[in-house]
Amino acid sequence: MSATDNYRQNKKDQIVKAAAVVFAASGYSGAVIADIAIQARIGKGTVYEYFDSKEDLFFAVFEWYQKKTEKAAIDGIASCGDGASERLKALNESLMGLWAEIKDVFMLVMEFWSASSSTRMRQRFKAAFKQIYDEYRHSVCGLIQEGIDGGEFHPDVKPDAVAAALVGTWDALFLQAWFDDHFDPAKTARDFLVTVIRGLLNKA
Amino acid sequence: MSATDNYRQNKKDQIVKAAAVVFAASGYSGAVIADIAIQARIGKGTVYEYFDSKEDLFFAVFEWYQKKTEKAAIDGIASCGDGASERLKALNESLMGLWAEIKDVFMLVMEFWSASSSTRMRQRFKAAFKQIYDEYRHSVCGLIQEGIDGGEFHPDVKPDAVAAALVGTWDALFLQAWFDDHFDPAKTARDFLVTVIRGLLNKA
Amino acid sequence: MSATDNYRQNKKDQIVKAAAVVFAASGYSGAVIADIAIQARIGKGTVYEYFDSKEDLFFAVFEWYQKKTEKAAIDGIASCGDGASERLKALNESLMGLWAEIKDVFMLVMEFWSASSSTRMRQRFKAAFKQIYDEYRHSVCGLIQEGIDGGEFHPDVKPDAVAAALVGTWDALFLQAWFDDHFDPAKTARDFLVTVIRGLLNKA
Amino acid sequence: MSATDNYRQNKKDQIVKAAAVVFAASGYSGAVIADIAIQARIGKGTVYEYFDSKEDLFFAVFEWYQKKTEKAAIDGIASCGDGASERLKALNESLMGLWAEIKDVFMLVMEFWSASSSTRMRQRFKAAFKQIYDEYRHSVCGLIQEGIDGGEFHPDVKPDAVAAALVGTWDALFLQAWFDDHFDPAKTARDFLVTVIRGLLNKA
DNA sequence: TATGAATGAGTCTTCATTCAT
DNA sequence: CATGAATGAAGACTCATTCAT
Secondary structure (H helix, E strand, C coil): CCHHHHHHHHHHHHHHHHHHHHHHHHHHHHCCHHHHHHHCCCCHHHHHHHCCCHHHHHHHHHHHHHHHHHHHHHHHHHCCCCHHHHHHHHHHHHHHCHHHHHHHHHHHHHHHHHHCCCCCCHHHHHHHHHHHHHHHHHHHHHHHHHHHHCCCECCCCCHHHHHHHHHHHHHHHHHHHHHCCCCCHHHHHHHHHHHHHHHHECCC | CCHHHHHHHHHHHHHHHHHHHHHHHHHHHHCCHHHHHHHCCCCHHHHHHHCCCHHHHHHHHHHHHHHHHHHHHHHHHHCCCCHHHHHHHHHHHHHHCHHHHHHHHHHHHHHHHHHCCCCCCHHHHHHHHHHHHHHHHHHHHHHHHHHHHCCCECCCCCHHHHHHHHHHHHHHHHHHHHHCCCCCHHHHHHHHHHHHHHHHECCC | CCHHHHHHHHHHHHHHHHHHHHHHHHHHHHCCHHHHHHHCCCCHHHHHHHCCCHHHHHHHHHHHHHHHHHHHHHHHHHCCCCHHHHHHHHHHHHHHCCHHHHHHHHHHHHHHHHHCCCCCCHHHHHHHHHHHHHHHHHHHHHHHHHHHHCCCECCCCCHHHHHHHHHHHHHHHHHHHHHCCCCCHHHHHHHHHHHHHHHHECCC | CCHHHHHHHHHHHHHHHHHHHHHHHHHHHHCCHHHHHHHCCCCHHHHHHHCCCHHHHHHHHHHHHHHHHHHHHHHHHHCCCCHHHHHHHHHHHHHHCCHHHHHHHHHHHHHHHHHCCCCCCHHHHHHHHHHHHHHHHHHHHHHHHHHHHCCCECCCCCHHHHHHHHHHHHHHHHHHHHHCCCCCHHHHHHHHHHHHHHHHECCC
């Protein structure tokens, strides 16, 4: 990578981060390029030197956010533990630990979801989300399958369904926490997981 | 209610339904009042005879949608069944049965979520969602509590957490279904519920 | 005049008076036909049964206002007094006595002036004002001319100029009073008139 | 002042002058931003780069007009003359000399007066006019007071009243001239002033 | 490369006027 | 006669994008 490329990449990151702040504060439509430029401490025109359009910039924010959060998931899934149950719990803690960090930009997630319904951005976002969910479900599914194969989990358990539901639950608890400051997603997830694991275990 | 009031109410409903279609197709910001008027087969100005602003109309759509879907929840929760497990299953079926019906306007839900982040509409929507979630969780919580009290469910179960998580799961499965045409939320929910109920049951 | 005509005339007056209130409160452009209808306690459409357009109604208010205020001028000019000086003073008192009464609708006068600059209404209003000023000046001029002819006023006095200036002064003092609540137009006019009359008198 | 600031100031002036023309031709409400932009040979949006709203632009026109005309008043009042009478005459000539210059934009003045009654702009304009009149009256009052103090004018003269009346007369003669092309405000003022000065002089 | 002045397409919203009842 | 629901023309204002410097 040349020095110039490196310079451009740093600048791009700088703009993306500024954009994330503004998009999170105002939503996609409410965000104004001028404000993003101010936030990034650059001129308005400069934004267009690095991104072709507001939509492109928004998608770049999406990718940046994605990269940022998927690490927690990967770490959580990779965490070694004493059996599938423990690893599930570890994953749960890892993900829920994100809340404090992403609380302020959680609006972004809702904007991303919402962008999937915008006629113009639907294609990009819908496809990206499909892939993300596929991967998440697949990872969690593998974890549960291991539990079944190892005899820890009951053979009748449907790993696909449980994985999809758990992935969804994590999302949805953040959503509820967003609406209600007194709602504690981490504790809720932990308590719920106890019951789910009880259901998963093979108590033969 | 006078004949005139009745007339106005019908007209309002007509506009709200037209608006729901257009908001679902284009999102809040993308939707254009002129298109809503065309969809409702009325003049642009007429919209403003019934709603003070685009925001008000959007909120009316939200309330309409809310009323429309909460029926399924109420029916599901009220459904008599043989014990808490059966009633949970019935609720699950009732809610999942909505999918076919709301699939086309599910974008609306994401727009509503997103509206909670718009600075201007945050107040209204956030408060409304908080209340809705409170009620849903409370209903489901009651159902689980009955199961515990009746000895059907294990006494260590945390009804709050399970209720919140289940409510969230239903939301989130629709979300995943929205991103993936091949994803079957009803089947997933049914399979997942088997495991959850296994975890809930008191097998003493 | 038939009973019907009489009915219509009363209704017209009712509307004109309501319109005067609203135009005074909001200005011509700011006034809304719907508000005038409410003020007149009639339906919006009814206004158009009596006036062809907003402009016509405004002009009717102008004529009504004109008729209302010119009485004071006529009375003042007609007032018998001991010589031209006394009659001038009487006229001055008569006109200044209007202030308390018209203070609240003085905005109307400014709106009428302003209407003379609106391209669409210019013709009507400009012509009307020209005629009104012609008449006022002519009356006052006659009064001063009598003073000159009777030997009370100095023969070098230019009655046209003095009349025009006095008429203008009365207008302008109301204008200043409009801008400044502490400004007393009546007292100012009285004090000024002393000096003017001193200048008019033939002290040979 | 930086080069940029200078550039922006010129542009602002350019827009204000264009706006003055359009407001004078169509009145405040009748004027259309698009027309002002055309008159200024710029794009519609550019107007908003320099002024926040139509009201702000209108007020800027008011300030511009004010600055433009007050020079004549200051010059007139400052003019040295042989005694108070001569200075009054000089002031009169100075102000009346404005007529040819401002005839075409005199409508603006009526629009400014009218703006003082618009609910939204009342505050700004009313306060501004009060101050302007205060200053004018104060200046003229000082001039007359000098005449009294110097023994040239009669000690019983009320300088406040005469000043207010004269200031008003000048305004009002322009108003009459606006309604009547054949009316000569300068000549009228000159002739009237002869009588007023006769009334002011101390002929002991 | 960086900038920000300029632009005009696009939108919400208002309101005088019409007309069916 | 009276009404008020319906209308659409009109206008203020926003903002993504361009481009000359």
